[in-house]
Amino acid sequence: MIDAGKAYNTANKQFVNGIRELAQQSTKDEVIESSLTKFAESLTEMINYHTVGHHHHDRDLRKFKESKKHFDKVSEEKEAALARNAQAPRNKQHEVEEATNILTATRKCFRHIVLDYVLQINVLQSKRRSEILKSMLTFMYAHLTFFHQGYDLFSELQPLMKQLGGQLDQLVVDAAKDKRDMEQKHSTIQQKDFSNDDTKLEYNVDAEKGIAMEGYLFKRASNAFKTWNRRWFSIQNNQLVYQKKFKDNPTVVVEDLRLCTVKHCEDVERRFCFEVVSPTKSCMMQADSEKLRQAWIKAVQNSIATAFRERGDEEEKLDRRASTSTGSLDSGGEPKEKPLKGESALQKVLTIPGNSCCCDCGQPDPRWASINLGITLCIQCSGIHRSLGVHFSKVRSLTLDTWEPELLKLMCGLGNQVVNGIFEARREELVARKPQPGDPRQDIEAYIKAKYVERRFVRRPSDEELRTKVVSLSKQEKRLSSSNEHLPPRPPPPTPKLRPASNASGKSVRSADSGIQNSADGSREMLADTPSTNSPADTGWEPVFYEPKDCSAGLQLYWAAGARSLPDMAEALAHGAPVNWVNAEDQKRTPLIMAVQGGSLVTCEFLLQNAANVNQQDAQGRAPLHHATILGHTGQVCLFLKRGANQNAADMEEKTPLSMAVEAANADIVTLLRLAKMNEEMREAEGYSPAGDETYQDIFQDFTQMASNDPELLNRYEQYNTPRPGP
Template sequence: YRFSLHTMECFCKRQPTYSSAALEEVEGDVAELELKLDKLVKLCIAMIDTGKAFCVANKQFMNGIRDLAQYSSNDAVVETSLTKFSDSLQEMINFHTILFDQTQRSIKAQLQNFVKEDLRKFKDAKKQFEKVSEEKENALVKNAQVQRNKQHEVEEATNILTATRKCFRHIALDYVLQINVLQSKRRSEILKSMLSFMYAHLAFFHQGYDLFSELGPYMKDLGAQLDQLVVDAAKEKREMEQKHSTIQQKDFSSDDSKLEYNVDAANGIVMEGYLFKRASNAFKTWNRRWFSIQNNQLVYQKKFKDNPTVVVEDLRLCTVKHCEDIERRFCFEVVSPTKSCMLQADSEKLRQAWIKAVQTSIATAYRDKSDESEKLDKKSSPSTGSLESGSESKEKLLKGESALQRVQCIPGNASCCDCGLADPRWASINLGITLCIECSGIHRSLGVHFSKVRSLTLDTWEPELLKLMCELGNDVINRVYEAKVEKMGIKKPQPGQRQEKEAYIRAKYVERKFVDKYAISASPPEQEEKTVSKSCEEKRLSISKPGPVRSNDSGIQQSSDDGRESLPSMVSANSLYEPEGERQDSAFLDSKHLNPGLQLYRASYEKNLPKMAEALAHGADVNWANLEENQATPLIQAVLGGSLVTCEFLLQNGANVNQRDVQGRGPLHHATVLGHTGQVCLFLKRGANQHATDEEGKDPLTIAVEAANADIVTLLRLARMNEEMRESEGLYGQPGDETYQDIFRDFSQMASNNPEKLNRFQQESQKF
C-alpha cells in the first residue's frame, strides 16, 4: 500500500484511530525491511566468501590433477585425458568466479546501497517529522493555556501555532513523499537485484552445459576405451596366473643358463644385470650393484632411479679376462689404460655371458666408429638426394601436426589476440583468432553472433574450418579491430585484469570503437555497383562456355578452353595475397571507398579474407544482395570466385546458405552448375536445401545429373537418402548414420587437402 496524503491530513487533524496506526504500521514495516535486508546482505557475503574458498580448494584439486597428468607422461591416454579434464575444470572455476563477482554486484552492493542511502533518507525525514510534531504539540499546549483577557499573548500564541502548523504540514508532506518513494523503490531494487542474480546463474549453467557438451564425445570414447581396458586387464590377469602356476613348477637351479643379450637392442643396452663389484678402498669390500653395457660404456647404479656411474668410458680401450687367482668364484676383470674393475657374477655361465658381451661390445664400438666416419665424409659433400629427403621429412611433419600447432604457426597466433598471453589454447572460429582461456570465456558471453569459441585441444576440427583459421590470424584481425587503439591512447588489458578485459573486448568487437571508419566515396553506390556488375556479368557469361574441367587447390573444378582458364580474374587459394601489381586486370581493385556491403561482395569474389573481415567490421550485412546483379549475395560471389575457405568464412559469420538470386538459384545451385564438389559438400553439411528449384524448375540433383557429375550426384543422393531415413525414423536434428558421415568426411578431406582426387569428370559430356 502507499501511505496517502489523506492519512497524514487525518493525523494533522488529530484523528489517531486512523492516522497514527497507519503511520506506526509503515514505520514498523520499514524497520523490519531494514532487518531483513541486513540479514540478506550478510548471508550473501558469507555465501561469496564460502564460494571463493571453494574455488581456491577446487583450483588446488585441479592442480593436483595436472601434476598427476605430468607424472603419467609415459601413458598417453591418461596424460591426455587428465589434461583435458583439468582444462575443463579450470574453465568451470573461471565461470564460478564470474558468478560470485556478479552476485557481489547484484545482491551485496546493490542492496547495501539501498539500505545505506534510501533507508537513511527515510530515517532523516522521520526525525524531522517527529521534531516538528513535538513543536506543534507544544504550540497547542501554549495556545490553550493563554488567558482570554491577555490579548497580546493570545495573538502571539495564535501566530506561533499557525506557523508551527504550516511547518508541520510541509514536513509531513516530505515525510509522506519519502515513505511512498521508499515503498515504490524497494520493490524495484529487490526485484532488480534478484533478477540480475538469477541471470548470472542462468549464464553460469549455460556456460557449463556448453563446455561439457563439447567434452561429452571425448568422455564417451574414453568410457569405451576404459571398458576395453577392463577386459584386457582381466585377460592379462588370467595369463599371469597361468604363467605363475607354470613357473612354480619349474626347476630354477639352471635358470641363469637361459640368459640372453642383444647387441642391437633398440634402447642401446647390450646387457644388464646384478654383479658384485670390489671396492678400491683398503678393505676391498664387495657390493652388489646393477650393471649395464650401453653406448659403448660400462656403468652401474645403486638404485634404479640413481644416475649411472661410469666405470669404463670407452670400451674400445679395454680388455676383459677371467680371474682365477682370488678366493671368490665366477670373477672377471675389465681393464682400461687407467684402472681395472673386479667383478663377480652369480654363476659360471653368467660370467661367460658377461665376458662375451663385453668383447662383442668392444668390436661393435670399433664398427660404429668407422661407420660414423663414413657419414661425416658424406656430409662434407652434400648431394641433391639428401636435400630432397629433408624436404620430404618436413612435409610429413607438417601433415602430422595438430590443430594447435598449425594455428599457432600463423603470425601473431602464438599469443592471445586480446591480452597477449602466451600459448593460447582457444579460438574464435568466425573471427579467425586465438584466445587464452579467460578471454575465451568473455567471448563466449558475447553470444555466437559476435564470437564462436572452440578449443584447439579438446574439440575436433573439420579441414575447411582449420584451413580458415590458417588464412586469417591475430595480426590480420587486429589491424582491423584495433586500427585506432594507438591513436586513441588506449592500452590493451594485461593477463589477469578480468574487468578491464571484459570492457575492452566488448568495446572492440561489439561496439567496434577501435575500427577505423573510412570515408565513403563521393560517387553514389549505385554507380559503383553498376561498374562492378558489368564486369561480374561478363565473367559469369564466360562460365557458360563448354570445355574440359580441372580442379584447383580447394577441390573446385573450373572450365578451360584450349588450355586457357575461362575465368581470367580468378586466383587460386594459394595466391590470395598477391601484390596489387600482379592483379591489375581484376575488376575489383579498389574497395577502400565502397559501402561495406559492396566491399564484402567484391572481396568474396576475390577470395580476399582480410578485406572481407574488414567489411564485416565496418558493419556489412553478410546477406547483402546486389540489386544490379540478379540480387546475388556475397556467398554466391564466393562460389563464383572458387574458394572453399571464403564460403566457410561467410557461413561462420551468419551467411544464409539458402538465400537465392532472382533466377531462384542459391549457393548450392551455383556450386552444382560450376562443378565445385568441395563447395557442394560444404553447403550440404551446413543445411542447404537441395529440393529448391530455380526459375527453370531444376533442383541441384537434376543439374548434376544433366552435367554427368558423378561426385556431386553421389553427394546429393546420399544427402537425400539420409534426410529421408531420418524423417522416417523420427530422428530430426540428428547428423545421420556413420556411413553417411564417413563419406562426407572423406570428401571434405579431399576438398581441403587433396583436391586433385576430385577431378573425375567425363569431359565429353560436361555441360554448364
C-alpha cells in the first residue's frame, strides 16, 4: 500500500508538471495560462496532503529481519560443520580434532543467534496487536485529513470552475466557426490552377526585423563532397544568413553585403544556381526556378546598394561633425587632416604601375589590396588571399577601410609590377598559365597558393648573385648613413664600449677616407671615440661592409632595410628570409633595427606588416623603440607605440626609451612616450572613459600625419636645446 501510494504521488507530480509546461506554452492566451497555472497549484497542494499519510515506523520489523538473516547464515554454517565432522576419517586424529573444535564453536554461536532471533520474534508478537491497530488508525485519520483538506481546497476553486465552464461554451462555438471558415478557404484554394504560377515575391527593405527577402534555397557545402542541403535563407540587416531548423540560431554567410558581389553560375550541373562572393568565402546556392533565382540576385544587389547608401549617409554626418573640430597639436586652428579613405586611397594606389588590374588574375579596376605584399586584388582573389591566413596575406579594402599615410606609402613603394617580378619570375620558364578573369575559383586558388605559399615561381639567386646584391645594398646603405638628409637634428647617443675590429693579422684597421674601423668578417664596428659634436646626425657608428664569406636571404633583408629598398626587402622575404633575422656579427641587430637606423618609416611599416617583432632586442638590450628614441625618429617612435612596443623595457645600462628621450631633451618623443604610458594606465584604471583614448588617438594621428607628410615639422630639436654629446 505504501509503495503503491508513493508511485501514485510520483505520477501525480509528473501530471502537474505537464500542466505547468502547457501553461507556459500558452502565454498568448491569458485565460488558458491563468487557469492551468491555478489548477496546477491546487493539485500540488493535494499531492502534499496525500504524502503526509504515508509515513509509518517499522523499526522493530527491521530488527526482526536482521536477526533472521543472521540466524539463516549461522544455520548454514552449523550444517557445514556437522557435515565436515561426519566426514573426518578415524585414522587421521588431527582432522578429527579440527572438525570437532569447529563444530563445538559453531554450536555455541548458533545458540546465541537462536536466542536473539527468538527474542525478536517474541517482541514482535507482543506488539503485534497494538501496532496493527495503531498503524491502521493513523492511516484512517490521515485519509480523513486528506479528504477534509481536499474538500476545502476545491470548495475555493468552485467559483472559478463555474466561471470557466461558461467561457468554455463560447470557446466551443468560436472553434466551430473557425473550422468552417478554414474549410471554405481550403476548398477555394484547391480549385486554383498553379501549373504556370510561381511564388509571389516581394522586396521590402523596410520590412519587420529588417528582412529584405527570405525563402528556401539549396546550399552547396564547402566540404570535399560538395553536398547540397536545403536551408532557409534570409537577407536581413545587410547580412545573408541561413537556418538549418526553425529554432536554430542563424548562421551568417556574409557579414557585410557591401563587400560582396553576386553572379549567375552556369558552369555547374544543377540549374538555377547563383554565387555570392565575399572577400573571405564563396557561397554557391540554387533556387527552385529561374524566376526565383532572378529575384534572389536582384534582392542581393538591392541590399548591397542600400548598405552603401546607409554607410554614405552615416559618413556624411560624421564628416559634418568632424568639420567643426580642430587639430590638437600644431594645427594652428585648422581642421586636422584625416587618414586617407575611399576614393583618395584608391586613386593613389591605382596610379602605381600594374595596379590598375588584379595582381593575380588581371581583373580590371581592383578594389582590394594585400598590405603586407603591396599588391591590388579583385574581390574574388582577395577572398582567396584571406583564406591563406594573415601570415601570408593581409587583405584590406581600398574603398571601405581607413588608410594610414605610412601604409599608403608602403603600397605605393611596391605595386603589382614589382611583386609579380619577384613571385612570377619563373612562371614563363615553367610554362605555368596565369589565371584570367572568369576562370573557375578552384583554378585561381590553386595558382595563388602555388605563387605565395609554395613560392613555386620565385627565382632562387645563385651564391654569386646574392653576394653581389648584398654588397650593392651595403654600399647604398653606407651612402645614406654618411648623409644626414634623412635624419632629423639630434644630439649623439652614448657611445657603446666595444672592442675594435681587427684584420687577419690581428691589428686594428681604420678606413682612410671615413675614419671608421673595419672588420674582415663583414660586420660593422663602432668606434670607442666620442663622436664629434659638429655632426649632430652622427649615430656613433657608421656601417662598413666587407664582402662576407657566407651570404643569405636574411643578410639581404638586413642591408635592404638599411638601404630603404622595399623591392629588395620583398625579394629577400620571398627567398625565405626570416623577418626577425639576427645579425650575430653586428650586435645581434635585426632588420627592423636596421630600418630604424636607415631613418625610413615605410621600411619599418613593411617589416611590421610582415610580422616583425617590435620588441626584439639587440646585444645591448635595445629594442627598435630605443634606437628610434636615440636617433630622434619621432615618426618611428609613434609607429612602434601604436604597434605595442614595450616602453618600459630597459637596455644593458638600465635606460628606458623615456629616460633616453628626457636625457636628449626631445620634447616630441617625451610627449609621445608619456601619453602612451598615461593611456595605458587609464585603461587599467577602473571607470576608464573612452574619451581619454580618443584624445590619445587624435594626438598620435597628428604625429603620424606630420611624420609621413611633413617630416620637417618634427625636426624641432634645436628649438628645445642645443645639441650636446652623450656621456
